[in-house]
Amino acid sequence: MKLLLTATAAAACLTCSVAFTCSVAWPAEKPNIVLLFADDAGYADFGFQGSRQFKTPHLDELAASGVRLNQFYVTASVCGPSRAGLLTGRYQQRFGFIENNVPGIMSPNGRFSGEEMGLPLDLPTMGNHLQSLGYRTAIFGKWHMGEADRFHPTKRGFDEFFGFRGGARSFFAYPTKRMPNLGRRLERGYGDFKEHEGYLTDALADEACDYIERSKDKPFFAYVSFNAVHTPMEPDPKDREEFPSLQGKRRQVAQMTLSLDRACGQIIHKLNQLGLAETTLVVFANDNGGPTDANASSNYPLAGTKATQLEGGIRVPGMIVWPGKLAPGSEYPHPVSTLDLLPTFVKAAGGEPASMDGLDGVDLLPYLTGSLSERPHPTLYWQMDSRGSIRDGDWKMMRFPDRPAYLFNLADDPSEQNNLADTHPELLKSLYEKLFAWELELQRPLFMLRRQEEGWVSTLFDTYRKPPPQND
Template identity: 60%
Template sequence: MKKLLIIFLAVYIPLGCSAQQQTTSETKKQPNIILLFADDAGYADFGFQGSKEMITPNLDKLASEGVRFTQAYVTHPTCGPSRAGLITGKSQYRFGYEENNVPTYMSEVSAVDGTEMGLPVEEVTVADYLKKQGYATAIYGKWHLGGADRFHPTKRGFDEFYGFRGGARSYFEYTEEPKDHMNKMERGFGNFEEHKGYLTDALADESLLFIKKNAKANKPFFAFLSFNAVHTPMDAKPEDLAKFPELTGKRKIVAAMSLALDRAVGKVLDKLKELGIDNNTIVVFTNDNGGPTDANASSNLPLSGIKATHLEGGIRVPFLMKWPGKLTPNTTYTKPICTFDLLPTFYMAAGGNTTDIKDIDGVDLLPYINGQNKERPHETLFWKRDARAAMRKGDWKLIRFPDRPAELFYLPDDEAELNNLAAAEPERYLKMYKELFAWETTLERPRWLLKKEYERRDVERMDKHWPIKDSQ
């Protein structure tokens, strides 16, 4: 009997250990990461944000399967600087990426970098960090972080790139090769190849090939779908326009463009499920800045302001995150976060060590979302452009203007920023004003400066969309 017991244990124990090791190995498997990034979308222009006009079933489903963030901020209210903050995990003002997008014409700019304007090559990107963790990395769509070769995505940590270097282009294939290399579709480095069909669909289709390839190889991947939808030009497919017979003008077109964006998101989510990797994939959806209502008829309601302003409508964006088994489905997170939090969040999820991340401003969001850390991810956030600036400290927000006294708002009671409390809170007002200036003194000088006429234009745009207009 003893002999039989010994034989049984000899066989059973290793099998038991093997099963336990396998389970441990599975739980430690690195998650795939997909970042779905919209361009110039309105805060209110999704079903999960309450829109009754837009048709976004795939994003609405993503919201029900993950966490919706009600106070998510970008690092800047325009495309290029916002991307610079996200991709480096830090406030881009600290390395001089402040003024605006990389300008198109040198006659309109004074620049430290001359024709070589872009994301400084010494800055480490989220793709750089994830490659160190063994990830395959790819970006599809809009780059907008410098057109010179040394700023190219494939030199900034991305293994694959299919997209364009500039900030905007046609959604339809060019019949003739564009003279400006920033507008050309490019595969890899220097291989110009126009897409077929509608660009938003094409970008999703390209990403599916990358996803399938790496899933088959059992290799963790990071796919950054940097859509240019719904940025101008206002291009939409006729069949998408037909879905909105009750709308007219640009509002009709932006609705059709949003439908295409949602369809592209659906393609990606469906592919993850088809491949059986959806339960081991982090999916984030967000936007680069507030909607430019005057350009594409987007809506930021109930927030005041638009793109390029420091009002909530310029800097607060829709934000969703899904991670099965790690995040509770169909929940909301109400404390302020920022898009520069994505780099440390992704890196830690990939198995990275916080001591490896140098000189960033973002934090790993997971402990905050799950309630392990009850504090706010950020007590203070800052924004700046030329003489204009803003800061949020706790629930208070100060906005400094170039042509009038600064104003103070208490956001829980006034997210539309209509009730200036500067006179009622003089001590708080002065303290925040001084803290904002103290922060500015720590920054690198801007790498380029636009003509002052652009600043005047944006102040005028701010006034036009503040307070909230019914036409928005």
């Protein structure tokens, strides 16, 4: 399944230890771009991340074909905001997308309908940018950027859609007489609702491969947004005998990860089969840390889980493969972000990210090839409700509404076991100030978590009393 390198590039790479710093002719044509995106996977639950329990041979081989991103961050520790940052190349807090867009969230007008929740329509997405550069674009799987028709992916930069609008659904077809709400129904294109056959992870890979086959004569972008290994915990029955040494949810997530790996391998095999591997940029990443309570994933050696701003909630496995441009079997040690994927793709496609307004991400190629030696991001930020975190160099400060701040030196303590806040008060103060200065640039939330206890809805900026029900 390994992506192929040209003989010249492969030979040149033998002398490169971290990045592809050698002088090799890059292909003149625009690369195809494939983004393989997992859901709720554990940081340690892949062979290329050191797992001895889980089996991920295809992703392990893919990782050996390119650059592993050792400090790869998402912009949020939950699905929706993380994907909003990915698709726009901007911190999602800049446009008020700080919570998952799910039922039970309140919009400023006091309504609880999902109609109000989605990626703002004035923001171009990764799909829009690549369409403008001549790409055919498609998304397969989870959208989670708004269930209302106006937020539909085919209206947000994607020519094709096969998936579901919401944030989670069954991996098996729903019975015709008991169809779920709109967000969970499988949809082809716009409005063609029909359930799949078999196991959904396999169906997404099949559809992605069909799209690649049909698009091979024109540059294409495939955003394969798997819902594996998100709940519900529903492994493929053909894997029921796998991982006999594991039990309960841990065994189930191992089986679902095996299905995810097979699906990724199927897509890579299709690229090789069609002779497209050498001209395709492939990224594998995950949307947030694993939720160890819900699916028994492992984020070892990182502390924290999904929904926290500890490293286990915001640092994810990642790799980028581009034959002839990036050295196989290499690693990049500095912090990078899913914010960077949009400008990286745009630059690879022949666009100019520097001319795009409002981007927080950067083109990673000069850093991964060694042309630039400094860190792509001296500082990174996270914020949700009144919780906020900042990573400045190797120092990370975490602010809470109900306890003193934490301060960690991630170079010495990546597992965040040694809180240094008491011993570095001046540094703590300066990081507080830097985080607050960033927060002053942000927009008020577009929708907020519903606090049912006393009818209050709280955000970082204000506290709103829940309005009375609307009669219209």
